[in-house]
Amino acid sequence: MSIQDNLGVSLTKRGISRRSFLKFCTAMASMMALPPSAAYAMAETLAKTRRQSVIWLSFQECTGCTESLTRSHSPTLEGLIFDIISLDYHHTLQAASGTAAEAAREQAMKDNYGKYILIVDGSIPTLHGGVYSTIAGISNLDMLKETAKGAAAIVAVGTCATYGGIPKANPNPTGAVSVSNIIKDKPIINVSGCPPIPTVITGVLAHVLTFGIPDLDEHGRPKAFYGNTIHDRCYRRPFYDQGKFAKTFDDEGARNGWCLYELGCKGPTTYNACATEKWNEGTSFPIQSGHGCLGCSEPDFWDKGSFYKPLSASTWNSTETLAAAAVGGVAVGAIAAVVTRSRQDKITEGK
Template sequence: MKTRELLPPELQAGGITRRDFLKFCSVMAVGMGLPLGAGVKMAEAIANPRRPPVIWLSFQECTGCVESLLRSNHPTIEHLILDLISLDYSETLSAAAGHQAEAAKNKSITENRGKFILVVDGAIPTKDQGIYCKIAGKTALSILQETAPYAAAVVAMGSCASWGGVAAAGSNPTGAKGVPEILNKTKVVSIPGCPPNPYNLLSTLIYYITYNRLPELDEKGRPKFAYSRLIHENCERRPHFDAGRFATQFGDDMHRKGACLYKLGCKGPETYANCPSVLFGETGAGTWPVGIGHPCFGCTEKGVGFAEPLHQMANVKGLTPPVFFGEAFPNKPGISPGIKALAAGSAGMAIGVGGTAMLTGLKRKDDDKGDQDRNDGSKGV
């Protein structure tokens, strides 16, 4: 495919330039640790007129995972489901309902055996043959077992689907389990979080669409580009931890000044995720629990979130120095300039930061000053 042919008509109609499209794909490639040349390959895969079919099953959940995706701006939900993928079934987003929705799902499974991507959110109850969650007269357990064998790839979206989450907490009266535990002979990509960051799902899907294989996963089945580092390592409050400045009560002087929340039960030192650098809501720095003054409760980590007491102090796992030693300002809460540069430039975390910055600019012309700012940020590592 020639470069000039890469831009799909739908993107042209939306005012997106070929240059913007290729730049977005290149940033996504770099964020996953791939060479720059991989960006063109991603562009070719995305521009393919045959959009990859996706079937989204929702089970024992609160719809938070889907709501998180709905609030994604990079890309917007309509661009995702109309231009990038073919969302053939979703209880929340399908236009059809009842028998029509089920017929659409069955048709897609039949016509796309071995080709569709299966995304599951919500835990699967297993006690009493799984009767605690039924859809169209079938249990969630049977629906998953009937659908998964025909999928090209299976993705567990959110903590509930990854390892049971809140549904499996405490006494777990319904016997809720995660997808990997039920499909123990199938390779499952887990994207935990409550809710998970939608960009981690998007990046995983684009990688699979491009290379027809899953990204590199850790021992728990999580994509390494998103879950290879402790939250504590890149937290905006990390300089205060290193300097021994801690909040001991909500609303005390140190809490108001932005000190470390470790003594209030922050689970960042034992939780792996890219929360500090891939933020929710496109509202800038601070849009995550620690940023607004509440300790991380470890929702991406099995055995931590929904398991450990909320304000119990975390087990500091192999304390390592930050990749950048920023200056801590005891009277100035928030992220320091050095850490800002780290968040913008760190390749291991760039999938959200870079993808977010790139996709924000898809519908506007290049701004020389903005380009210079991004270049300056990339030198901060």
């Protein structure tokens, strides 16, 4: 398939009908909370679009973000997205290695200067000139700066790239930082999560290719996926409002699907689409599997720790008010919303 082919041509070559493509666009528009008319606009725009050059850099990371994306199913939205783009460089997925791999990156930068999308996963070590992680003898720091110069936009994938993640956690021996700490002159879209949900990654790419940069929240995340807390959409929310909480992971409450708040669930302060998009073909997500949310899409989630202590004991200042309301089941949702927003405001003020 030639990079010069537009998407309509390339999909036809693969035997994918316009009807099937329109279904795909409708699903993507719905997933991003766009109006029905956006599906047709997306289909028309993408069908005429040449395959977008994408360079994917992986720095201090565990490959979990790539692993997440490759956990696709058939037929797959991810497969259609990768028909839309030309993935010209990716450490894990590319066939080339050594000199040939770096030549591919350099050629893609030259041929598509000012037009390619740069995707980055992993944090960037900065201590001692960034010597703690290098590729082809080039530090992650220098490679990011070099590759970002010609990028039209940058998508930081995963909590390591968006906030520094686990490599940045105390005592941060490599001086790890996020992409936005280094690059200041390019639009950056943060797709946080450890790792992010596959359809969130592809949904963001579809939006960038069709409509440009999506509406972002205060942390640079697309509001379509990070506009609500997991708690807001959690199927256990009614139990929270009723004051019904599991006390251990194997008690009667846990077996009955009661709220995991008292077991340390961070859903009330975590903004992500886990409760709606879910994982493994939409099968489940951590809370549905019986484990509380760790808050992995929020800044510094690892340092905050206390994964099995309720928020009232580890994070929130207004602990007594919230705990009392939770036990009594009185207007818990309203109080939680106020406390959550207060916490976010404090985070913003502390930037």
